[in-house]
Amino acid sequence: SKRHTITLLPGDGIGPEVISVARNVLNLAASIEGIEFKYQEVPVGGAALDLTGVPLPEETLLAAKQSDAVLLGAIGGYKWDKNEKHLKPETGLLKLREGLKVFANLRPATVLPQLVDASTLKREVAEGVDLMVVRELTGGIYFGKPRGFGTNENGEEIGFNTEVYAAYEIDRIARVAFETARKRKGKLCSVDKANVLEASMFWRKRIMAIALEYPDVELSHMYVDNAAMQLVRDPKQFDTIVTNNIFGDILSDEASMITGSIGMLPSASLGESGPGLFEPIHGSAPDIAGQDKANPLATILSAAMLLKYGLGEENAAKRIEAAVLDTLNKGFRTGDIYSAGTKLVGCKEMGEEVLKSV
Amino acid sequence: SKRHTITLLPGDGIGPEVISVARNVLNLAASIEGIEFKYQEVPVGGAALDLTGVPLPEETLLAAKQSDAVLLGAIGGYKWDKNEKHLKPETGLLKLREGLKVFANLRPATVLPQLVDASTLKREVAEGVDLMVVRELTGGIYFGKPRGFGTNENGEEIGFNTEVYAAYEIDRIARVAFETARKRKGKLCSVDKANVLEASMFWRKRIMAIALEYPDVELSHMYVDNAAMQLVRDPKQFDTIVTNNIFGDILSDEASMITGSIGMLPSASLGESGPGLFEPIHGSAPDIAGQDKANPLATILSAAMLLKYGLGEENAAKRIEAAVLDTLNKGFRTGDIYSAGTKLVGCKEMGEEVLKSV
Ligand SMILES: CC(C)[C@H](C(=O)O)[C@@H](O)C(=O)O
Ligand SMILES: CC(C)[C@H](C(=O)O)[C@@H](O)C(=O)O
Numbered sequence: 216s217k218r219h220t221i222t223l224l225p226g227d228g229i230g231p232e233v234i235s236v237a238r239n240v241l242n243l244a245a246s247i248e249g250i251e252f253k254y255q256e257v258p259v260g261g262a263a264l265d266l267t268g269v270p271l272p273e274e275t276l277l278a279a280k281q282s283d284a285v286l287l288g289a290i291g292g293y294k295w296d297k298n299e300k301h302l303k304p305e306t307g308l309l310k311l312r313e314g315l316k317v318f319a320n321l322r323p324a325t326v327l328p329q330l331v332d333a334s335t336l337k338r339e340v341a342e343g344v345d346l347m348v349v350r351e352l353t354g355g356i357y358f359g360k361p362r363g364f365g366t367n368e369n370g371e372e373i374g375f376n377t378e379v380y381a382a383y384e385i386d387r388i389a390r391v392a393f394e395t396a397r398k399r400k401g402k403l404c405s406v407d408k409a410n411v412l413e414a415s416m417f418w419r420k421r422i423m424a425i426a427l428e429y430p431d432v433e434l435s436h437m438y439v440d441n442a443a444m445q446l447v448r449d450p451k452q453f454d455t456i457v458t459n460n461i462f463g464d465i466l467s468d469e470a471s472m473i474t475g476s477i478g479m480l481p482s483a484s485l486g487e488s489g490p491g492l493f494e495p496i497h498g499s500a501p502d503i504a505g506q507d508k509a510n511p512l513a514t515i516l517s518a519a520m521l522l523k524y525g526l527g528e529e530n531a532a533k534r535i536e537a538a539v540l541d542t543l544n545k546g547f548r549t550g551d552i553y554s555a556g557t558k559l560v561g562c563k564e565m566g567e568e569v570l571k572s573v
Numbered sequence: 574s575k576r577h578t579i580t581l582l583p584g585d586g587i588g589p590e591v592i593s594v595a596r597n598v599l600n601l602a603a604s605i606e607g608i609e610f611k612y613q614e615v616p617v618g619g620a621a622l623d624l625t626g627v628p629l630p631e632e633t634l635l636a637a638k639q640s641d642a643v644l645l646g647a648i649g650g651y652k653w654d655k656n657e658k659h660l661k662p663e664t665g666l667l668k669l670r671e672g673l674k675v676f677a678n679l680r681p682a683t684v685l686p687q688l689v690d691a692s693t694l695k696r697e698v699a700e701g702v703d704l705m706v707v708r709e710l711t712g713g714i715y716f717g718k719p720r721g722f723g724t725n726e727n728g729e730e731i732g733f734n735t736e737v738y739a740a741y742e743i744d745r746i747a748r749v750a751f752e753t754a755r756k757r758k759g760k761l762c763s764v765d766k767a768n769v770l771e772a773s774m775f776w777r778k779r780i781m782a783i784a785l786e787y788p789d790v791e792l793s794h795m796y797v798d799n800a801a802m803q804l805v806r807d808p809k810q811f812d813t814i815v816t817n818n819i820f821g822d823i824l825s826d827e828a829s830m831i832t833g834s835i836g837m838l839p840s841a842s843l844g845e846s847g848p849g850l851f852e853p854i855h856g857s858a859p860d861i862a863g864q865d866k867a868n869p870l871a872t873i874l875s876a877a878m879l880l881k882y883g884l885g886e887e888n889a890a891k892r893i894e895a896a897v898l899d900t901l902n903k904g905f906r907t908g909d910i911y912s913a914g915t916k917l918v919g920c921k922e923m924g925e926e927v928l929k930s931v
Contacts, residue, residue: 291768300771300774303768305768305769309769335694335695335698335805335806335807336693336694336695336805337693337694337695340693356736356770357769357770359733362770362771363771364771364775367737367739369739371739371740371741372739372740372775373737373738373739373740373775374737374738374770374771374772374773374774374775374776374778375717375735375736375737375738375771375772376735376736376737376770376771376772377733377734377735377736378714378733378734378735378736379725379731379732379733379734380731380732380733381725381727381729381730381731382729382730382731383729408819408822410649410661410663411663411667411715412714412715412720412732412734413658413720413721413722413732413733413734414732414733414734415732416658416732417722417730417731417732418732420732439822439823440822440823440825440826441826443801443823443824443826443827443830444826444827444829444830444835445830446827447693447694447805447827447830447831448693448830449693461766462823464766464797464798465797465798465801465820465823466801467798468798468799468801468802469801469802469804469805469827471802472801472802472803472805472806473805477802
């Protein structure tokens, strides 16, 4: 039997609840498939701040690096909102991504037939949406230097950041995106602002260079403002989208809301080698934390991505995905995806129902 | 009778068609209200490139600066898409904004009861949306230096831009936004990415400082990724939004698509003094240019904004707005907003119908 070490990072808010449920599901699927897991649970974000005074303790990063895959719940909360930058929970997440060198963030946005009415978009617009945003995660304006506060040549106070991409950073995310598109419907849309920004012109140039390696993938380019519109107008036109860190942050959240079921959406962050980072795309939802109301399905589906992309355990991954669909088909719903005629359950009960179907 | 000089910039694609129609409407409304206009028509964008070799000839900027208000059609087209940066039509528009120092871009997104079904959002979500995006237009990453191409310390090729805001730039757009909110429902939401970017932390700090001057306006802050989601989830929660140049570009386009009638939406760009720049938010639509299919209402409503915000001619502005509503109530629709049971008309006929109601 195969053995893998998994780092669990429950984090803040609803993080611990959804991680505990996802761990049970992961366990069951693994044991059926003859996989053995060793877990190590370490603090990150606000939880780490409270315990150790920093949002990413060295031990946490080390544990994560030395494991085979990392499953994160959520980070952040009102309590730490006013903290200085280096003491923000978010800074812990950014340092974790940087430390694990997970430059490729895969964010699927799929409208399940069972949940099409959860979208604020009309049924005929939402039905059948199935897109993947490939977001560059360790470069661009999130990490670019110089950055900070200062004064300009007129002595005026300023705040500034640098949007910068090197060729190798674009090339490697481009390859992940082309490979992803190839496994999907073979269509890749690169989103930039090349009519204004040099960083985007360079981005487009490199994307076009890498495209030569993938003649079977149909490549198009779109400006980010237009992409934000097209996601609302006709999201079905998209298969795979590749874009930079900040545009990917904005567009993947927009795309996820278009599905209407943000409590359902997982994500995977991958590097060249080393462990991947898997997390639901929803936040820590401090308003419902500890009330057994959270939807654990996004974390359960993140565990499925962990099995598939992180460990190459396709069968166990499919088992979990099927169990989630089965549970939805039986009518079980947490509050965020509830509609008349379905069965309202809490976080734990949803987990138990999924376990029955694994 | 009052006299004003108006600079008309038809630009590219459908620009000339919609400007010609809007000019007739402007004329009629003005003459009824006892206002006299002198027009000067000058080239910008691709049209200027073809005529003079540059996208913003000096004469065009000078004419615009010396007039009382500027009405622009649209710029850009496939023909110039591959041009180098300084020879792009878009560069002409950016230089025009910079030259006129119009730092405040007002972009209303309103769902008219007559057109609620044009939105891809469900009726109950779209109905009653009435928000205003106040976008900073002459700063941030669009204009920040250093910018360009080069190599990093490892000799790798890079492309880079600088997101930078000085206190005075934030303060002045904040004041425009607070004043705008005050005249609307008194709610202002400032959108930034202050959990990651120093430029955004500084933005938030200045917004909060200026807020002290407007205790009657209810201020909130939202991260840009969340704002992109909330616009899809529940656009009615917003009254006035203030944000930087690039986030404003993305969010205002998203908001406009949420209304479903992007062919209806005007915009105003204003400076401290000097002429304002008024333009529809739609693009040059090269695919339908010259076919009498364009919707002229966004440009007609931009002319109304020109009267109101640019010249202080409230009565003439209201006359035009009422005429547009009247024309919609009579059932006239261009192709982009057509639905069964309404009367399909072209650009010119739509203009003639509006004239009947002025
Ligand atoms: C919490 C924040 C730093 C983060 C980001 O901006 O990347 C989040 O919005 C996300 O998308 O994972
Ligand atoms: C054409 C382009 C330069 C422009 C911008 O990005 O500002 C446009 O998208 C707009 O929003 O007016």
